[in-house]
Amino acid sequence: MVQGTTSDAGKSTLVAGLCRVLVRRGVRVAPFKPQNMALNAAVTTDGGEIGRAQAVQAAACRIAPHSDMNPVLLKPTTDVGAQVIVQGRVLGNYAAQAYHALKPALREAVLESWQRLGAQYDAVIVEGAGSPAEINLREGDIANMGFAEAADCPVIIVADIDRGGVFAHLVGTLDLLAPSEQARVIGFVINRFRGDIALLQPGLDWLEQRTGRPVLGVLPYLQGLTLDAEDALPAATAPAEGAFRVVVPALPRISNHTDFDALRLTPGVALEFVPAGRALPPADLIILPGSKNTRADLAWLREQGWDAAIRRHLRYGGKVLGVCGGFQMLGEAVCDPRGVEGAPGDTEGLGLLSMRTELCAEKQLRRVAGRLTLGGECLTGYEIHAGESSGTALGRPLCSLDDGRADGSISADGCVAGTYVHGLFDQPEACRALLAWAGLIAAETPAMDVLRETALDRLADAIEAHLDLARLNRMTGVGFSR
Structure with missing residues (x-):
């Protein structure tokens, strides 16, 4: 499972890239996100609805998207309410407080979808939502560590260095987890790095010594990577003259x-x-x-x-x-x-x-x-x-x-x-x-499908070049070293 220190840390992208890496090694793999909140959605082959990021991850796996890949999708209708979609179908509109009362039932649906995927594929790569250190959302959690504990799933935490404060993000996130949750974290990935890696190395050494966990890789900032956004609008650019x-x-x-x-x-x-x-x-x-x-x-x-x-x-x-x-x-x-x-x-x-x-x-x-x-x-x-x-x-x-x-x-x-x-x-x-x-x-x-395929292969190339896949394979046995 890939969890992040923040929203937009790179969870969706890392999961898509890991999926494509495994596919290129002959592993039958599927993506999974227990709970997603997004207004960008896709229609699945079984006639359901999932977050668009999971549809892109399915494309990375070279399989058709299925509603089990995102069993709980929240589509905000107001600042305090959302439409709740379970296994591809609308359950109803719920206020935030009422939604939390649904979590025990939703947890069953999440684990049911997880088990179905696990029975069909050699590997399932899971994406968390937001941050596992959101203390106010810990009770009944089905999106991050709550799911990882129920599924007995090892966790990688990814952080975006381009935001600044990457070491504080990683150490703070780890420290705010319960001891059993901390034990699940097998390593870190730092995302969107640009510059001389030698200047970053003292910080990486400190992080590993401070936490007792390895930095599995530092991914470069990939300019112009054409992948569908999970939710955020693209950054504005000034129009060229005569455009x-x-x-x-x-x-x-x-x-x-x-x-x-x-x-x-x-x-x-x-x-x-x-x-x-x-x-x-x-x-x-x-x-x-x-x-x-x-x-x-x-x-x-x-x-x-x-x-x-x-x-x-x-x-x-x-x-x-x-x-x-x-x-x-x-x-x-x-x-x-x-x-x-x-x-x-x-x-x-x-x-x-x-x-x-x-x-x-x-x-x-x-x-x-x-x-x-x-x-x-x-x-x-x-x-x-x-x-x-x-x-x-x-x-x-x-x-x-x-x-x-x-x-x-x-x-x-x-x-x-x-x-x-x-x-x-x-x-x-x-x-x-x-x-x-x-x-x-x-x-x-x-041709967007061609650009998407090119981007997924480019992403997988970067992961193969910058992540310690042999070490990740030893930790998970998923098949990264085939």
């Missing part, structure tokens, strides 16, 4: 923002996530992204004054695209009579497409393939949504799917479009067509 500008409002409950990775990586495109408190900058294309709480995020959009900015953008000839929750916002109303995402009620939409959406208790989860109606370009992707949309706008669909359904809409004037399909930009042909519709002709769009 084709794509603007995405950074909704409070933005979900599946990895949809737009291909756009960020397209030469000549400057994609910007715009936070609260800022005016929407000039743009060629505005994309309304997915949302875990569509009505609340629509209200937030209005509070920023961005509804008026979107209409002004359209008057000046710009294009607007909505994806999933963003597509729902483009209609005349979003109705939630059952309180699926919050208090029951209706919210007026932006009125840019003639349709209404009603949120339903049953979430729609499916992988899809088909073609864009723009010019017949091939697409693949997935749907994760609770809404059912209806109205005359759907008579002009954006996508024609292989299962016989039409999806999305494009306005009569061709300036506004929407879809329920996530991952639409990952196929170069579809990405080029959508950019051409928005005004950028013949863009050199990347």
Whole structure:
């Protein structure tokens, strides 16, 4: 099990890399994260829903993602509540306090999924969540040491040296663990190092002497590693002069923002996530992204004054695209009579497409393939949504799917479009067509699956070069020395 001193220490990346290392040695391996909190999700082959990081780790294992790989997924709907998904299916919405009462039952589901994976694979590499030293969350823990104790699992702790204070992070984390938990920690990994390793060596020697545990490796900072983010938005960069500008409002409950990775990586495109408190900058294309709480995020959009900015953008000839929750916002109303995402009620939409959406208790989860109606370009992707949309706008669909359904809409004037399909930009042909519709002709769009595979192999190369895999193999017997 890989645990971290903090969120974003490199747990997801290290697990993905270790999985690819084992696959290259002929080991049948699967990833596992007992509990994840993330708004970036993926649809599994068994029709469930898991964190996107586990889907990437499954790709590292060269296997299809399965709901057992992330048996508990929390998708925040407010600052104090989340939708709880167990073994791929929605259990319900729970406030933070109520969720803790569920943990005994969730622990059973976690161990059940763990045992099923263990019976199918030679090795399972587990990822923790946040930090095991979060004292307020220790009781009933199923995400870190609570799971490691129940599964009798050895633990590696990883820390990010780029944040600063790496030795304090590691020593402090270890010291805050119970004696039985400390005994599980077999070593440390330091992540994102850049510089002369000789200057770090005195600190490594001190750490090993202070804790009695080895530093299993120091991983270099890998610039430009193209892997899907677990949750955090990518860092902002200044747009180049003359770039084709794509603007995405950074909704409070933005979900599946990895949809737009291909756009960020397209030469000549400057994609910007715009936070609260800022005016929407000039743009060629505005994309309304997915949302875990569509009505609340629509209200937030209005509070920023961005509804008026979107209409002004359209008057000046710009294009607007909505994806999933963003597509729902483009209609005349979003109705939630059952309180699926919050208090029951209706919210007026932006009125840019003639349709209404009603949120339903049953979430729609499916992988899809088909073609864009723009010019017949091939697409693949997935749907994760609770809404059912209806109205005359759907008579002009954006996508024609292989299962016989039409999806999305494009306005009569061709300036506004929407879809329920996530991952639409990952196929170069579809990405080029959508950019051409928005005004950028013949863009050199990347193939995201190829970039992901290249990144996973690059990551595995770095692990093989910088981690003591022979020692790790002796400690775990997992198969790193095959």
